[in-house]
Amino acid sequence: MPKFLRFIRNLRLPNCSICNERVELETAKTDEDGKAVHEDCYVQRMIRLKEIVPPPKAS
């Protein structure tokens, strides 16, 4: 990634919508609402959701 682009991105580094910590670009993910999340947080949330709501049957 070009240095200047990295600099600009750092200026608007988003917070994780799950844990509210700053999301590093290296671990940044986007959830289904287009919000920035940590990959770990996203996975953890998915696991939790799976325990509550069974996944829809693939047809």
Ligand SMILES: [Zn+2]
């Ligand atoms: Zn997080």
